[in-house]
Amino acid sequence: MTGFFTLFYKEVLRFWKVGFQTVAAPVMTALLYLLIFSHVLESHVQVYPGVTYTAFLVPGLVMMSVLQNAFANSSSSLIQSKVTGSIIFVLLPPISYRAFYLAYVLAAVLRGIVVGAGVLLATLWFAPLQFAEPLWIIVFAMLGGGILACLGVIAGIWADKFDQLAAFQNFIILPLTFLSGVFYSIHTLPPFWQLMSHWNPIFYMIDGFRHGFFGVSDVSPWQSFAIVTTCFVLLSALTLEMLKRGYKLRA
Amino acid sequence: MSSAIRVQQVAKRFGSVQALAGVDLDIRQGEFFGLLGPNGAGKTTLISALAGLVRLDSGHIEVMGCDVITDYRNARRQLGVVPQELVFDPFFSVRETLRIQCGYFGIRQSRTRDAWIDEILENLDLTSKADANMRALSGGMKRRVLVAQALAHRPPVIVLDEPTAGVDVELRQALWQFIRRLNNDGHTVVLTTHYLEEAESLCGRIAMLKAGKVVALDTTANLLRSFSTHALRLKPAQGAALPAVLRSRAENKEGVWTIAFDRFEEIEPVLAELRAAGCSLDDLEIGKPDLEDVFIRVMRGKVETEAGAEVRA
Numbered sequence: 001m002t003g004f005f006t007l008f009y010k011e012v013l014r015f016w017k018v019g020f021q022t023v024a025a026p027v028m029t030a031l032l033y034l035l036i037f038s039h040v041l042e043s044h045v046q047v048y049p050g051v052t053y054t055a056f057l058v059p060g061l062v063m064m065s066v067l068q069n070a071f072a073n074s075s076s077s078l079i080q081s082k083v084t085g086s087i088i089f090v091l092l093p094p095i096s097y098r099a100f101y102l103a104y105v106l107a108a109v110l111r112g113i114v115v116g117a118g119v120l121l122a123t124l125w126f127a128p129l130q131f132a133e134p135l136w137i138i139v140f141a142m143l144g145g146g147i148l149a150c151l152g153v154i155a156g157i158w159a160d161k162f163d164q165l166a167a168f169q170n171f172i173i174l175p176l177t178f179l180s181g182v183f184y185s186i187h188t189l190p191p192f193w194q195l196m197s198h199w200n201p202i203f204y205m206i207d208g209f210r211h212g213f214f215g216v217s218d219v220s221p222w223q224s225f226a227i228v229t230t231c232f233v234l235l236s237a238l239t240l241e242m243l244k245r246g247y248k249l250r251a
Numbered sequence: 252m253s254s255a256i257r258v259q260q261v262a263k264r265f266g267s268v269q270a271l272a273g274v275d276l277d278i279r280q281g282e283f284f285g286l287l288g289p290n291g292a293g294k295t296t297l298i299s300a301l302a303g304l305v306r307l308d309s310g311h312i313e314v315m316g317c318d319v320i321t322d323y324r325n326a327r328r329q330l331g332v333v334p335q336e337l338v339f340d341p342f343f344s345v346r347e348t349l350r351i352q353c354g355y356f357g358i359r360q361s362r363t364r365d366a367w368i369d370e371i372l373e374n375l376d377l378t379s380k381a382d383a384n385m386r387a388l389s390g391g392m393k394r395r396v397l398v399a400q401a402l403a404h405r406p407p408v409i410v411l412d413e414p415t416a417g418v419d420v421e422l423r424q425a426l427w428q429f430i431r432r433l434n435n436d437g438h439t440v441v442l443t444t445h446y447l448e449e450a451e452s453l454c455g456r457i458a459m460l461k462a463g464k465v466v467a468l469d470t471t472a473n474l475l476r477s478f479s480t481h482a483l484r485l486k487p488a489q490g491a492a493l494p495a496v497l498r499s500r501a502e503n504k505e506g507v508w509t510i511a512f513d514r515f516e517e518i519e520p521v522l523a524e525l526r527a528a529g530c531s532l533d534d535l536e537i538g539k540p541d542l543e544d545v546f547i548r549v550m551r552g553k554v555e556t557e558a559g560a561e562v563r564a
Contacts, residue, residue: 084341086338089340089400091302092304093352095355251304
């Protein structure tokens with residue numbers, strides 16, 4: 001277990017040492033989104049009865065930060081150590097592929113949660129929030145962070161250069177996140193886009209997470225939980241298989 | 252004495268390149284062993300296979316009796332590898348790097364661990380840089396940290412893959428002094444290098460690899476005896492010519508004639524021939540056998556068959 005704890009500690013220390021870039025900057029970005037969107041749409045949009053647009057937006061921004069930062073942590077750590085060659089330091093020791101998986105995923109989830117908590121604290125001043133069913137908040141933050149952390153490990157191992165990772169992030173992760181209902185309820189969309197949103201797993205993460213705050217959501221939190229859990233299990237299995245085979249890590 | 256590393260019929264192919272083609276090696280505990288060969292001979296692939304970084308197509312490798320695939324955890328605990336590339340993690344200080352390295356190998360935080368780290372730092376002259384970030388170190392210092400990382404978990408077997416490439420003379424000597432001491436303390440050391448004089452002075456036994464095969468394997472002394480001879484180098488004076496009888500057994504390179512001999516008694520008849528022919532010399536030199544000569548002859552394949560037939564473990 002010492003190997004796992006050390007790798008986990010190393011991953012946490014890595015992002016903590018550059019905290020301005022990895023924690024403070026994403027909190028600032030989320031805050032800017034909140035200021036701009038709430039200023040423009042506050043008086044025009046009310047998604048749920050009794051919930052202001054700004055209050056609606058906050059959980060979406062928090063979850064978006066959790067997801068994006070969980071992905072960024074595992075993917076950037078892996079690609080960086082692959083490109084510089086320092087990956088050898090974690091491949092030479094007797095660390096099992098399961099310990100490798102757990103350390104990278106948990107450290108990435110932790111960064112996601114730290115940034116998400118930062119966004120939540122920074123936005124509390126702008127909108128009064130409820131915490132109707134807090135257990136859902138914790139469950140969806142953990143599972144959502146876990147899914148994106150797995151995707152980060154997969155992308156970090158798959159990509160041979162920063163350019164490929166940027167493509168993965170900008171052409172897959174970013175559109176899925178932005179089109180998942182962070183800024184709107186999918187009920188306001190035309191039927192075709194509503195249907196498309198139901199094929200986007202990130203929609204269920206945001207919707208379930210938001211349910212924890214307001215007790216209302218576009219779909220049942222249990223349905224979201226089932227879909228998100230399935231995604232997490234499948235992606236974890238894929239990540240573990242890649243690590244077990246040493247795909248692109250051991251020649 | 253039992254084996255530190257046992258390599259049996261190891262083969263590995265990368266696409267159309269056969270990197271290792273049935274390598275057999277048995278390195279005994281406490282040996283200082285040299286692994287030589289030109290670029291692309293398979294040295295780094297073999298080291299990577301030892302360390303579990305490369306998956307074998309066939310064959311087995313054991314480190315201190317532990318199979319590197321089926322018992323990889325114990326095998327890796329026995330092995331410290333200094334990689335060829337100057338790699339480092341830019342986020343951490345030297346001390347953090349070494350503490351993390353200890354943790355990877357299951358060594359918990361303790362006074363003993365910190366005392367060992369301090370000892371390594373002192374031996375590698377890194378104490379003053381212990382709290383410096385890795386990015387701030389010179390190339391030579393980074394190389395020392397790589398050695399320190401390989402030793403962090405006190406492995407009985409240390410593999411150094413071209414550790415002195417691009418390193419200045421002072422550091423090279425300090426490094427060898429330290430590695431020699433580790434070897435004297437009982438550590439098995441496996442070294443790959445392109446500096447053949449280093450291998451000649453340090454290694455008790457040497458294997459030469461060519462195209463993924465062991466083409467020579469013996470003690471350094473035996474290799475020198477078998478494949479290299481003393482050489483008498485003669486430079487005739489202006490207008491003088493080497494007698495025909497000597498020319499037939501000499502090689503000419505840029506006006507210097509080289510005659511190979513095994514025993515010093517063979518020199519006098521050569522000098523007598525020169526005197527009889529009235530051939531005066533500008534220069535005369537006696538060269539000792541060296542590993543470079545062995546290496547060149549083995550790699551040119553002049554003695555390949557003989558070496559293959561006479562491989563001695």
